[in-house]
Amino acid sequence: MPMLEVENIHTYYGNIHALKGVSLKVEEGEIVSLIGGNGAGKTTTLRTISAALKPREGQVTFMGMDLRKHRPHDVVRKGIAMVPEGRRIFAQMTVMENLEMGAYTRKDKKKIAEDLEWVFELLPRLKERRRQVGGTLSGGEQQMLATARAMMTRPRLLLMDEPSMGLAPVLVEAIFDTIVRINKEGTTILLVEQNALMALSVANRGYVLETGTIVMHDTGEALKKNASVQKAYLGME
Amino acid sequence: MSTKDFDWKLVLRSGLLGGAIAILLSLIGIVTGFNETYIIYKVITFGELLVLGPILAFSFAALRRTSSSDSGVRFTTGALAGLTSGLVLLAFVGIGQVINLRAVFVNASPDLYAMLSYNQSLPIGMLLRLLVSGLVGLIVAGFTLLPTRLKQALGQGLIYVILIGLMGRLIGTVMTNWGFVSLLFEWMFASSGMSFLGAIVLFLLVGGLAYWRAGRPKVKPRLEPKKQQTVRWATLAGVGLVLIFLPNILGLWFSEILDNVGLFILMGLGLNIVVGFAGLLDLGYVAFYAIGAYTIGVLTSPELGFFNLTFWQAFPFALIVALIAGVLLGLPILKMRGDYLAIVTLGFGEIIRLLALSDWLKPWLGGTQGIQRIERPVIGLGNFTIELISQQQLYYLILAGIILVAFIAFRLRDSRLGRTWMALREDEDVAVAMGINHVATKLTAFAMGALFSGIGGTIFAAKIGSIYPSSFQFLVSINILSLIIVGGIGSIPGVFVGALALMGLPELLREFAEYRYLFYGAALVAMMLYKPEGLWPEARLKLELHEDEIPPPGDPVPSTEGS
Ligand SMILES: Nc1ncnc2c1ncn2[C@@H]1O[C@H](COP(=O)(O)OP(=O)(O)OP(=O)(O)O)[C@@H](O)[C@H]1O
Numbered sequence A: 001m002p003m004l005e006v007e008n009i010h011t012y013y014g015n016i017h018a019l020k021g022v023s024l025k026v027e028e029g030e031i032v033s034l035i036g037g038n039g040a041g042k043t044t045t046l047r048t049i050s051a052a053l054k055p056r057e058g059q060v061t062f063m064g065m066d067l068r069k070h071r072p073h074d075v076v077r078k079g080i081a082m083v084p085e086g087r088r089i090f091a092q093m094t095v096m097e098n099l100e101m102g103a104y105t106r107k108d109k110k111k112i113a114e115d116l117e118w119v120f121e122l123l124p125r126l127k128e129r130r131r132q133v134g135g136t137l138s139g140g141e142q143q144m145l146a147t148a149r150a151m152m153t154r155p156r157l158l159l160m161d162e163p164s165m166g167l168a169p170v171l172v173e174a175i176f177d178t179i180v181r182i183n184k185e186g187t188t189i190l191l192v193e194q195n196a197l198m199a200l201s202v203a204n205r206g207y208v209l210e211t212g213t214i215v216m217h218d219t220g221e222a223l224k225k226n227a228s229v230q231k232a233y234l235g236m237e
Numbered sequence B: 001m002s003t004k005d006f007d008w009k010l011v012l013r014s015g016l017l018g019g020a021i022a023i024l025l026s027l028i029g030i031v032t033g034f035n036e037t038y039i040i041y042k043v044i045t046f047g048e049l050l051v052l053g054p055i056l057a058f059s060f061a062a063l064r065r066t067s068s069s070d071s072g073v074r075f076t077t078g079a080l081a082g083l084t085s086g087l088v089l090l091a092f093v094g095i096g097q098v099i100n101l102r103a104v105f106v107n108a109s110p111d112l113y114a115m116l117s118y119n120q121s122l123p124i125g126m127l128l129r130l131l132v133s134g135l136v137g138l139i140v141a142g143f144t145l146l147p148t149r150l151k152q153a154l155g156q157g158l159i160y161v162i163l164i165g166l167m168g169r170l171i172g173t174v175m176t177n178w179g180f181v182s183l184l185f186e187w188m189f190a191s192s193g194m195s196f197l198g199a200i201v202l203f204l205l206v207g208g209l210a211y212w213r214a215g216r217p218k219v220k221p222r223l224e225p226k227k228q229q230t231v232r233w234a235t236l237a238g239v240g241l242v243l244i245f246l247p248n249i250l251g252l253w254f255s256e257i258l259d260n261v262g263l264f265i266l267m268g269l270g271l272n273i274v275v276g277f278a279g280l281l282d283l284g285y286v287a288f289y290a291i292g293a294y295t296i297g298v299l300t301s302p303e304l305g306f307f308n309l310t311f312w313q314a315f316p317f318a319l320i321v322a323l324i325a326g327v328l329l330g331l332p333i334l335k336m337r338g339d340y341l342a343i344v345t346l347g348f349g350e351i352i353r354l355l356a357l358s359d360w361l362k363p364w365l366g367g368t369q370g371i372q373r374i375e376r377p378v379i380g381l382g383n384f385t386i387e388l389i390s391q392q393q394l395y396y397l398i399l400a401g402i403i404l405v406a407f408i409a410f411r412l413r414d415s416r417l418g419r420t421w422m423a424l425r426e427d428e429d430v431a432v433a434m435g436i437n438h439v440a441t442k443l444t445a446f447a448m449g450a451l452f453s454g455i456g457g458t459i460f461a462a463k464i465g466s467i468y469p470s471s472f473q474f475l476v477s478i479n480i481l482s483l484i485i486v487g488g489i490g491s492i493p494g495v496f497v498g499a500l501a502l503m504g505l506p507e508l509l510r511e512f513a514e515y516r517y518l519f520y521g522a523a524l525v526a527m528m529l530y531k532p533e534g535l536w537p538e539a540r541l542k543l544e545l546h547e548d549e550i551p552p553p554g555d556p557v558p559s560t561e562g563s
């Protein structure tokens, strides 16, 4: 049984039919990339999975649980964390306080301290800046913080919404390195990206989303070689 | 002097503006209104200061923008700016002689013209006015050429003389309580304003002190931690003592003001939780104040005769009712954000007031007549009891309330709940994704705020002894919100400062009679321009409004920890 199974979901914003029957699967231990252009419905898909939006039709099953029955703030307790689009960190809180918010649902102080060490080891820049207020971090540091904060929830599945957006190439590399490391240490990842090349390179499998529908699905390598993907998302003729 | 450094346009603009503002103040009537109010007896009136003030301010502004340090350029700039203002006044009086301005501006009276021309015949008077204006500009120019240390000393001395001169009567009401000190008062002050000698002594004293302090080295020697601790405790004890004796020190009239300010602090602390901590814009906050007050009224007033409880018996009920009202209002509206929330809470506040006013509930709430003879709180045990009636006695009740509520507010701010409120305020979606139950969390903020407002209401009822629906206007909510903004949103000390500035200051400005809200408004606008983050901002928010002053992210940030 896959860890996450999204079956034929239809999500609306009022009358706007944003997702028109999206289905995808994520197996435990995988990195799965979801690529697509602006407005394709990538963010909507992630928000539907994390129960922030309710689909009108379709099923979202995580480790055998029907996620639609949960309220949005309960989903994190089930083991799903989200790195939202656009580095939405708590700007007035320090790095440390942001990370503590990530551990909001957890009780075990010792485990939290261990995870904090782990996160700092993963992203040493954050440790240097742990007393700095989030809003004054650079864009790249904010992205690291958003990722670290999500990791502090100890997720089984991490949903990441365009982590490379607006970052310089060096930082994009660093972020993807981090993603791979997080995955190696046992966290399953569903990655939404516009940077298709990077996203497909690290992914076990990939899905292509266009105007609310999945139009293609294959392994990462295969998609990278696919002519129409190359044309539409990799800028090759 | 090179003509290149001299800026004609600047001089002209500043001079015209200075003159225009002086005329504006004259036409408002404020200049003639205070022509008998002396700042220094027989030397300068407040009215004259209001004419010279703008001239002074604008020639100063012109000089600040003049980069040249050549004294010729500076003196010419100052003098010409002042003279221009004088000419504007001259023109104004001239026009007034030809056209009857009074038809439109009631205050353009012969008195005003006489005052502007120093009670001399028109030609001589106007010449005098022109000279004085030019002289003001010259003096300002001379002032800007002085070394900084001297400038500070002179400036402070001047400001103190003006302020103390204006506040003479108020200071008098306090000082007369003090026996021997009142002798000092009689010597320093005249029947209006300060005495000449008093002003000079004060000027020298303040100026000298400022001069001395400016000369001291800036870095203070750091005390060792143990001494610091002692100093802190001593300060705390000192503040405590002052707070305890404040009503006696300040006398009856000030105690009344203190009580009012205190009630607003109490409510401000509550609303600060809702608006400042949790970021929920609540415009109907007065509703809970009314609910607290009315509950006390209904339960204690023998006039209504339902329950005839004592104040303290009724007190817990009032709190419970306020709390329940907070939750009930909170439940339906917490899904809303921002503007919608503001409108709905505003409506709720009005509904509560209208209910109190309605004929329908008149048998219980008294309609327009309100509720009279509300029980006063009694404290003490056994035979040693006192009923808190006078403003000076109620002060202690309010003080106790504030200390309690401020303590709770401080604890809440630093608690896990406080952090949760903050997360919700900053980004609700993300906070929910972190597992925060936003409905429950917002509801606690709302209920806490309602509770504190309810406490304020009960004390208000006990203080006034009778309540009417008209005491619970929408304006009260706005006042509380304003004091939070002025103090610095989300900041607990800010609530105190804001309440003192917004509720205390207008009382002190009574000296200015009907113009006090003019000064008050001007002060508020100035404050929002120069200190948009509030008078005592929450450290975190300060960062946001002064982003330009933050070191760029690449720079190392001073950290208190070694790494
Ligand atoms: N709150 C909303 N109300 C109405 N329409 C919305 C809302 N949010 C998104 N949409 C619409 O739903 C569609 C999908 O949006 P979504 O944000 O999921 O796109 P995306 O694939 O994440 O795009 P991008 O790469 O630009 O972030 C778009 O047409 C968008 O305009």
Ligand SMILES: [Mg+2]
Pocket: A042, A043, A044, A085, A161
């Ligand atoms: Mg998106």
